[in-house]
Amino acid sequence: MDVLGRYRNLIVLVGVLFAQVLGLAVQVKRTTDTEPTRLIRIWAVGTVTPLERTLVWVQTSTRNVWHNYFYLRGVRAENRSLKAQIERMNLEQVRMSQDADQARRLQALLAFKEQFISHTMAAQVIGSSGSELSRAVYIDKGESDGIKPDMAVITADGIVGKVLRVYGSTSLVLLIDDQTSGVGAILDKTRLQGILRGRPSGEVVLEKVMSDETVPAGELVLTSGGDGIFPKGLRVGRVTKVSPGSELFLNIRVHPSADLSRLEEVLVVTKIDERQAEPERTSAARAVDILAERLPTVPPKTENTEKGDAPGAAAPGTVAPGAVAPGTVAPTTTGSDAKPKAAPPEASAGSGAPAARKTLGAGATGTDGMKVPPKPENAEKGNAPGMVAPASPSSEAKPKATPPQASASSGASAARKAPGVITAAGTDVMKVPPKPAKAAVEPKPQPPVENSPH
Amino acid sequence: MAITYTSGEQVEVYRFSVPATVLIPLTAVFLQAWLPLRFHFFSNFDLPLLVTIGFATARRSPLAGLFTGGLIGILQDALTHHPIGLYGISKTVVGFGASSLGIKLDVENAASRFLLTIFFYVVHEVVYFLIARGLVGLHMAWSWPHELLSGVANALLGVLIFMLLDCVKQRT
Numbered sequence: 001m002d003v004l005g006r007y008r009n010l011i012v013l014v015g016v017l018f019a020q021v022l023g024l025a026v027q028v029k030r031t032t033d034t035e036p037t038r039l040i041r042i043w044a045v046g047t048v049t050p051l052e053r054t055l056v057w058v059q060t061s062t063r064n065v066w067h068n069y070f071y072l073r074g075v076r077a078e079n080r081s082l083k084a085q086i087e088r089m090n091l092e093q094v095r096m097s098q099d100a101d102q103a104r105r106l107q108a109l110l111a112f113k114e115q116f117i118s119h120t121m122a123a124q125v126i127g128s129s130g131s132e133l134s135r136a137v138y139i140d141k142g143e144s145d146g147i148k149p150d151m152a153v154i155t156a157d158g159i160v161g162k163v164l165r166v167y168g169s170t171s172l173v174l175l176i177d178d179q180t181s182g183v184g185a186i187l188d189k190t191r192l193q194g195i196l197r198g199r200p201s202g203e204v205v206l207e208k209v210m211s212d213e214t215v216p217a218g219e220l221v222l223t224s225g226g227d228g229i230f231p232k233g234l235r236v237g238r239v240t241k242v243s244p245g246s247e248l249f250l251n252i253r254v255h256p257s258a259d260l261s262r263l264e265e266v267l268v269v270t271k272i273d274e275r276q277a278e279p280e281r282t283s284a285a286r287a288v289d290i291l292a293e294r295l296p297t298v299p300p301k302t303e304n305t306e307k308g309d310a311p312g313a314a315a316p317g318t319v320a321p322g323a324v325a326p327g328t329v330a331p332t333t334t335g336s337d338a339k340p341k342a343a344p345p346e347a348s349a350g351s352g353a354p355a356a357r358k359t360l361g362a363g364a365t366g367t368d369g370m371k372v373p374p375k376p377e378n379a380e381k382g383n384a385p386g387m388v389a390p391a392s393p394s395s396e397a398k399p400k401a402t403p404p405q406a407s408a409s410s411g412a413s414a415a416r417k418a419p420g421v422i423t424a425a426g427t428d429v430m431k432v433p434p435k436p437a438k439a440a441v442e443p444k445p446q447p448p449v450e451n452s453p454h
Numbered sequence: 455m456a457i458t459y460t461s462g463e464q465v466e467v468y469r470f471s472v473p474a475t476v477l478i479p480l481t482a483v484f485l486q487a488w489l490p491l492r493f494h495f496f497s498n499f500d501l502p503l504l505v506t507i508g509f510a511t512a513r514r515s516p517l518a519g520l521f522t523g524g525l526i527g528i529l530q531d532a533l534t535h536h537p538i539g540l541y542g543i544s545k546t547v548v549g550f551g552a553s554s555l556g557i558k559l560d561v562e563n564a565a566s567r568f569l570l571t572i573f574f575y576v577v578h579e580v581v582y583f584l585i586a587r588g589l590v591g592l593h594m595a596w597s598w599p600h601e602l603l604s605g606v607a608n609a610l611l612g613v614l615i616f617m618l619l620d621c622v623k624q625r626t
Contacts, residue, residue, distance in 0.1 A: 009554075020539045024539035027538065040538055129534040
């Protein structure tokens with residue numbers, strides 16, 4: 001008894017340590033499905049996260065009050081810049097939607113199934129695991145909000161991680177830079193696939209890429225969809241360093257696109273749908289329509305009509321929807337005697353849209369019904385490449401190109417790049433003089449003739 | 455400021471009120487989970503460890519120290535996605551060691567507290583490393599410079615925290 005009393009502290013220490021080691025061994029052995037420690041975790045999370053939630057709420061409210069009511073300096077300038085950005089993006093979207101349409105048509109031909117994110121839920125990051133070796137964060141959405149384990153968590157910049165554990169009103173999100181995480185990834189250009197993992201130091205590496213492959217630094221890394229958690233094509237990060245790794249694989253370091261150390265708001269992907277790819281049936285917005293909305297409206301000149309301009313052709317300084325934008329092509333009017341006229345300088349001046357260059361590059365967005373590939377070999381001097389009016393066999397019209405000085409006098413950079421705006425309809429094949437050096441965007445090769453509505 | 459050897463009769467033994475015993479470790483765990491989100495460098499600190507050492511050295515009871523450390527560690531473990539027990543075991547050892555050493559050493563002055571914190575920070579990291587690698591199978595790299603620097607940083611913060619704890623501790 002004396003011995004027990006003398007070594008009581010030591011015996012208790014050994015007992016407590018033994019119990020914990022035993023518990024640890026049981027947890028390591030068992031799978032997460034029958035998690036024996038769930039109750040302890042629920043208590044701990046239930047104790048700590050309400051405090052975090054309150055603090056985050058106070059912080060957000062204070063910040064909102066400050067930003068929304070007191071600190072409004074620079075909002076006008078920001079608003080202007082955002083509007084300009086929206087316009088640029090609208091035009092970019094037109095170009096991209098055409099590419100997407102084409103991709104969809106091809107996918108439909110090949111009976112591809114595409115995955116897309118159909119529902120997301122915004123969540124706020126309220127806390128972390130508090131350990132360098134457990135890179136995980138808590139969000140303020142849980143089981144009651146419909147969150148389930150293995151849902152993908154993303155931001156606008158890139159992927160963040162996946163939901164690991166779900167509690168009543170909070171969830172634990174395992175970040176992609178944790179050493180126990182794994183994401184199926186693919187390199188954007190080389191199309192090499194690998195597994196993205198975290199390192200104990202916090203680095204993110206792409207594994208399982210063979211050492212005989214060439215991976216340039218700076219290449220974009222996307223999700224491959226192979227893990228069944230992240231949909232294909234989401235941005236992961238960029239390759240920062242490539243070095244020979246162990247065995248036959250490369251050691252590819254990746255810098256995550258999302259700033260994992262400063263997460264505030266994230267999106268939980270609550271639903272991913274899979275559908276058969278089919279071509280878009282609705283007509284997409286066209287660059288001309290978007291440009292037309294911004295152009296000043298000038299009453300149409302009657303002499304244009306008298307001289308044989310087809311209805312729908314652009315009046316000087318005006319681009320009607322479905323008609324002509326600077327740098328694009330007039331719609332077809334079959335059987336017209338109209339002589340195609342080059343756009344007067346005012347037409348170019350009215351555009352004032354640098355973004356129109358993108359429309360040019362997109363290739364033949366101005367036509368209503370047909371797309372004709374650029375024919376540089378037949379082109380006359382003065383027109384931009386890719387601007388072709390559709391053929392009309394019955395027409396006797398001769399195209400006139402805008403004199404270069406007319407365009408140059410306009411304030412529109414787009415028009416300067418595309419001096420040969422052709423406004424007339426009902427012409428024979430219009431010859432387009434190529435000016436590749438001045439073209440802002442390379443014309444894309446288009447299918448020869450396409451009867452798509454856009 | 456030398457670390458002086460004192461007999462068991464000479465040392466002061468303190469206790470903490472129930473609210474302080476409950477709220478201080480909870481606050482430490484909460485801040486440890488919340489602050490790294492706003493200040494990333496804070497992930498190098500281990501507030502619950504500092505509170506464990508502070509409680510253990512003030513109480514000077516090995517049993518109280520090991521249980522306090524164990525509970526704080528388990529609470530910390532429960533917030534991570536790793537098995538529960540990694541921090542629990544490490545802090546149990548630290549709690550026991552700090553209180554046992556607190557009986558023999560004068561831990562009332564800042565210098566001894568500073569050195570003691572560096573020592574127990576390294577002990578904590580070594581125990582954690584061994585368990586994480588040996589029992590759980592986590593891949594971990596050991597770096598002496600990093601551990602020592604983190605130990606110094608934690609010790610500096612620890613001295614401040616021990617001063618705050620001095621304000622709430624009561625003489626028995």
